[in-house]
């Protein structure tokens with residue numbers, strides 16, 4: 001069985017699956033779609049919503065099976081490769097799935113920060129995201145990972161968010177962090193992991209900065 005992950009260079013959702021695959025030490029091939037607005041026909045066929053990630057599972061059948069949605073891809077990887085990261089306790093598993101869903105909402109809020117067109121809108125977008133993060137501060141363990149000493153799928157889900165938050169000085173140095181010491185320590189621990197460091201393209205930081213500048217919002221104007 002060969003695994004082929006369909007990616008877009010800066011996508012945080014794809015990054016979650018790359019982290020999970022790398023954490024598991026699973027071999028996989030990464031295929032980039034460079035223009036998501038004009039994707040190749042095979043991609044439109046494989047991805048019902050036209051979104052990445054898609055995991056193509058090449059098995060015995062002539063055509064690969066296309067699994068879509070990052071959270072579902074991660075659970076498939078978790079169930080089929082190595083030691084399970086999801087808890088075997090149904091209640092703990094349900095809670096972790098819920099925080100994974102929550103993490104996806106936070107990525108949407110982060111995008112609102114990139115696109116805010118005035119200082120007032122940027123401040124309000126930042127306040128919204130940090131208020132949402134404050135709820136995570138209440139449930140995250142005292143470290144190093146979300147659940148405690150064991151890495152879980154919540155960790156692969158949140159690492160791309162932290163990577164982007166710490167990239168922009170305005171967000172990394174925001175005063176809200178002072179009230180969220182566990183969250184900050186969690187993010188810093190995640191970003192030290194090799195599977196997280198190696199989950200992006202080598203020119204990630206420069207491309208991310210120029211992507212945000214290209215969006216034309218206030219944050220992009222403050223990025224050098």
Ligand SMILES: N[C@@H](CCC(=O)N[C@@H](CS)C(=O)NCC(=O)O)C(=O)O
Pocket residue numbers: 008010011012013014036049050051052053068069070071104
């Ligand atoms: N819920 C999806 C979200 C994936 C997503 O939004 N991917 C973006 C790139 S980061 C995408 O493919 N956008 C293309 C589009 O919306 O047409 C997941 O978790 O996999």
